Amino acid sequence: MHDIRLIRENPQAFDAGLARRGFEPMSATILAADAELRALQTAIQASLARRNEASKLIGQAMAQGDRDRAESLKSEVAALKEKLPAEEQAERDRLAALQDILAALPNLPADDVPDGLDEEGNVEIARWGTPRSFDFQPREHADFGPALGLDFETAAKMSGARFAFLKGQMARLERALGQFMLDMQTGEPGYVECATPLMVRDEAAFGTTQLPKFREDLFQTTDGRWLISTSEMSLTNAVREDILPEADLPVRMTALTPCFRSEAGSAGRDTRGYIRQHQFWKVELVSIVRPEDADAELERKTRCAEAVLEALGLPYRKMLLCAGDMGFAARKTYDLEVWLPGQGAYREISSCSNCGDFQARRMNARFRRDGAKANEFVHTLNGSGLAVGRTLVAILENYQQADGSVDVPPALLPYMGGITRLVP
The missing domain is CATH 3.30.930.10 (Bira Bifunctional Protein; Domain 2)
Structure with missing residues (x-):
C-alpha cells in the first residue's frame, strides 16, 4: 500500500514511478479522492464540535431560564445527530474507495532497478x-x-x-x-x-x-x-x-x-x-x-x-x-x-x-x-x-x-x- 502523504508531497515522482511499471498517471485521481475525503472529515469534525458545544449551551440556557433558546439548541443537536450517521457512512465509503484505488497500484521500483516493461x-x-x-x-x-x-x-x-x-x-x-x-x-x-x-x-x-x-x-x-x-x-x-x-x-x-x-x-x-x-x-x-x-x-x-x-x-x-x-x-x-x-x-x-x-x-x-x-x-x-x-x-x-x-x-x-x- 502506498503512503498517501508521499503522494501529496510529490505527485510527479509517484506518477513517474508508476510509468516505469507501465501504469498511467494516477496522482490526480488519488489526490482528488483524498481531498473529498479530507473535506468530509473536516465537516464531520465541525458537526461533532458544534453538537458538543450546543449540548453544553442547552444546560446554560436552562439555568438562565431561557427556554426558547434551550429548545432551539435541542433542535439543532437533534438535527446534527440525525445528520452524522449519513456523513460517517459517506466517510467510510470514500475511504474505502480511496483504499481500493491505492490497493490496485503496484509498488514503485527502486532507483537502481532498470527500465523496461517485460x-x-x-x-x-x-x-x-x-x-x-x-x-x-x-x-x-x-x-x-x-x-x-x-x-x-x-x-x-x-x-x-x-x-x-x-x-x-x-x-x-x-x-x-x-x-x-x-x-x-x-x-x-x-x-x-x-x-x-x-x-x-x-x-x-x-x-x-x-x-x-x-x-x-x-x-x-x-x-x-x-x-x-x-x-x-x-x-x-x-x-x-x-x-x-x-x-x-x-x-x-x-x-x-x-x-x-x-x-x-x-x-x-x-x-x-x-x-x-x-x-x-x-x-x-x-x-x-x-x-x-x-x-x-x-x-x-x-x-x-x-x-x-x-x-x-x-x-x-x-x-x-x-x-x-x-x-x-x-x-x-x-x-x-x-x-x-x-x-x-x-x-x-x-x-x-x-x-x-x-x-x-x-x-x-x-x-x-x-x-x-x-x-x-x-x-x-x-x-x-x-x-x-x-x-x-x-x-x-x-x-x-x-x-x-x-x-x-x-x-x-x-x-x-x-x-x-x-x-x-
Whole structure:
C-alpha cells in the first residue's frame, strides 16, 4: 500500500514511478479522492464540535431560564445527530474507495532497478557453473521422468491436468530436496524453521498483496479461506498488526510447504512436465527488517538461494528484473534461472524481492526503535530457497544419463537412504 502523504508531497515522482511499471498517471485521481475525503472529515469534525458545544449551551440556557433558546439548541443537536450517521457512512465509503484505488497500484521500483516493461528489459548480473557437455542428446524431464516415477497419468485420473503423482525413488528425491534446503537455510543463514497454516483469511491474503489483484490465481475453500500460493502469505503475516521491538529485528523465517496456484494467467505455458503445477512444494525465505537494512538483506537472501544451487552443482544465472517485470509488491527483485539442458534454456527457479514497507502498510506491521516514541513500518522481503519441483526438474535434466537413469547429486546422498542413482 502506498503512503498517501508521499503522494501529496510529490505527485510527479509517484506518477513517474508508476510509468516505469507501465501504469498511467494516477496522482490526480488519488489526490482528488483524498481531498473529498479530507473535506468530509473536516465537516464531520465541525458537526461533532458544534453538537458538543450546543449540548453544553442547552444546560446554560436552562439555568438562565431561557427556554426558547434551550429548545432551539435541542433542535439543532437533534438535527446534527440525525445528520452524522449519513456523513460517517459517506466517510467510510470514500475511504474505502480511496483504499481500493491505492490497493490496485503496484509498488514503485527502486532507483537502481532498470527500465523496461517485460523480461526483455531484465539485466544479467552473473553466471555460475558451466553447463555440462553431453555425449548424447539430452532430453527434457517429461520424456524420461515417467520411467523413474514421475507419474502424470495417475494424477490426471484423480485431479486433472497439472498435477503429478511421484512414486518410489522419485518421491524420495523430492523429499530429500526439501529437507536438504531446509537444513541449509536453518544452518549458517539462521532462518527459523516454521510450520504454517496452508489456509489464510482475506486480510492475510490482502496483506501480502494476493488480494484483490490476484484473486483468480488462488484457490478458495467453501468457508472463504484461501489456500496459500506461497508460504510468504503465512510467514509474512506472522507480524501483521504487531509492534516489534527494534532488538527483535531482523526476523528471518523459512518454511517448506505445499503451494497451490490456479495458474489462471498461464494458459498454454509449460503444459508438459513438472515445471508449472497447480500444487508444488517450495522452501520460502521471509525477512522482516529495519528500513535501512533492507537493501543488504536482499543481497544476503539472494545469496542464500544461490548457495543451494551451487551445493547441488546446478549452473544458473542471476537476473536483475526491470521495473515492468517485477512482482506487484516488489521494489527490487533478483531472479535465479537454472540451466535446463533438455530445453537448452535458463528457467526461473527462485525470485527474491525487497518489498520495502509496501506489505507492512497493508498489514500494519511496525517496530519501535530503542528510546523512540513513534512507531515505524518494518520492511519485508521474500524469496524462494528454492522451488522444490523445479529443482527436481533441474537435477533430472542436468544429471541424466544416456540409459535414462539419473545420478543423485553428492550433496543429497545423506538424504537418499542409500539410493545413488534413479534407475528406470
